[in-house]
Amino acid sequence: MPDDRPPATFRLLVVPGVTMDKWSRVWAERQPEVALEVVPVEAAHAAALLTGEAEAGLLRLPVDQDDFHAIPLYTEATVVVVPREHMVAAADEVTLADLADETLLLPEDDVIGWPDAAAMPGTVAAHRPATTAEAVELVAAEVGVLVVPQSLARLHHRRDLTYRVLTDAPASGVGLVWSRDRYTELVEEMIGVVRGRTANSTRGRAPTPAEPRTAARKPAEGANRGKATPGRTGGVRRGGGTPPKRRGR
Incomplete structure (x- = not known):
């Protein structure tokens, strides 16, 4: 008989710079029988x-949308790394x-x-340095x-280096990414974790963009005067009309 239980491990790719501490704790609380392998x-x-x-995976965006689904999570500021005595270090940004x-x-x-x-x-x-770490050494x-x-x-980070925000440089986004062909219940669980959903939140089978909410518009004052309201009787009577007949004693 086939075993339909979920795998004992959920493997999550994580690129440098992404911090997993909070999400790892939430996963462990909600999926104690499925180890999260980062x-x-x-x-x-x-x-x-x-x-x-x-x-x-928690990856840098964008990714190929033909192969992957992606939920953007946050966008980072871009900075320039310089020696601590560099003239750029004198400015805040x-x-x-x-x-x-x-x-x-x-x-x-x-x-x-x-x-x-x-x-x-x-x-x-x-x-071109092979890695960012090598580039930092060259800085x-x-x-x-x-x-x-x-x-x-x-x-x-190094004690002899510092960085400053580049206000007009392209930003870098991070998102949760998975293959279009490999959507599972555990992927949905991870979506809930990174989006901050509670354990009892209603989950769908596939992520869909939220529809914008349209607030009900309050009718203008006097817009309904003189119009009958279906299904309603009683209330204050205005103007003439036939008074109700009295019942005999």
Whole structure:
């Protein structure tokens, strides 16, 4: 007889910079019999969802909508990482124009959605570091500056470096992603966890965008005067009319 019980483990891909502590606790409370296995991956490894290596992932957006469903969760500020003594560090926040004279380090695992090379600040370094971690080392060596989501700047924090928000740089979004061909009840459970639904919330079989609520419009004063209200009798009578007959004693 086939065993229809859910798998004992739910594998969730998580890209660098995403913090899972709260969601892991909620999952453990709601699914004590299904272990949550968090699998760290690089930002470009969403294809693992197509092969069944994981049920879902907390990944950088956007993803290929032909292959994946995605629920956007939050958008991060973009920052520039510089040496602590850099002139940029004197400001609270900066713009791309402030980096016009800088050398930009563009790692191979870059997750900033630059629309094209012309949108990038300064001059892009000829050598592309293999990883963000390697690029951070080069910033410390004063080879150039690095533009990343704020969570990655925190992840690779060093005492000799700092970062400032870039107010006009492309932002980076994070979302829950799963394969269109692999939607399961446990994926729905994870959707509820990351969306903050309570354990007793009504769940649907597939995520659908919420329909906008339209508030009932209150009729203008006097709009219903002189109109009969179906199904209603009694109330104050206005004007003439035939008085009710009295019953005999």
